[in-house]
Amino acid sequence: MAKSQETFSKKEKENKIMMEKREKREKMEERKANAKKGKSLEEMMAYIDENGNITSTPPDPKKKKIFNQEDMQISVPKYVAPLPGELIRNGVVTFFNDEKGFGFIKDLQSQESVFIHIKQLSFPIKENDKVTFEVEMGPKGPSATSVKKVVG
Numbered sequence: 001m002a003k004s005q006e007t008f009s010k011k012e013k014e015n016k017i018m019m020e021k022r023e024k025r026e027k028m029e030e031r032k033a034n035a036k037k038g039k040s041l042e043e044m045m046a047y048i049d050e051n052g053n054i055t056s057t058p059p060d061p062k063k064k065k066i067f068n069q070e071d072m073q074i075s076v077p078k079y080v081a082p083l084p085g086e087l088i089r090n091g092v093v094t095f096f097n098d099e100k101g102f103g104f105i106k107d108l109q110s111q112e113s114v115f116i117h118i119k120q121l122s123f124p125i126k127e128n129d130k131v132t133f134e135v136e137m138g139p140k141g142p143s144a145t146s147v148k149k150v151v152g
Contacts, residue, residue: 116144
């Protein structure tokens with residue numbers, strides 16, 4: 001009597017392959033059945049509402065905003081040099097360390113703190129002195145230049 005050439009592991013592998021093929025075929029048929037073929041143009045359209053969110057409903061024409069092309073700036077705005085009177089600012093010295101050679105001036109107009117280095121001074125200053133200065137952008141932020149003490 002001759003023995004069968006097929007072993008148990010060969011049969012298991014064949015059964016597994018057949019099961020995978022059958023599952024793949026069933027999934028494909030399910031996808032075909034559930035597919036929405038031939039969507040209309042209206043179903044594919046997406047709209048942007050007045051807040052910039054994507055929606056499926058068209059925007060309300062009453063909320064439409066009209067913009068002039070001349071008012072739009074796509075690039076960096078042109079540099080407009082400030083007037084000489086705008087350059088000079090008034091402030092109060094809030095902190096100054098003579099040993100380390102730096103301090104801060106509180107700008108009275110914008111209420112922001114501006115760094116001051118001893119190299120920008122032509123005379124000694126101390127805390128609570130009223131000064132006039134010009135602002136220049138330094139490597140770490142605004143820096144005061146041309147500092148002058150206000151007498152009075």
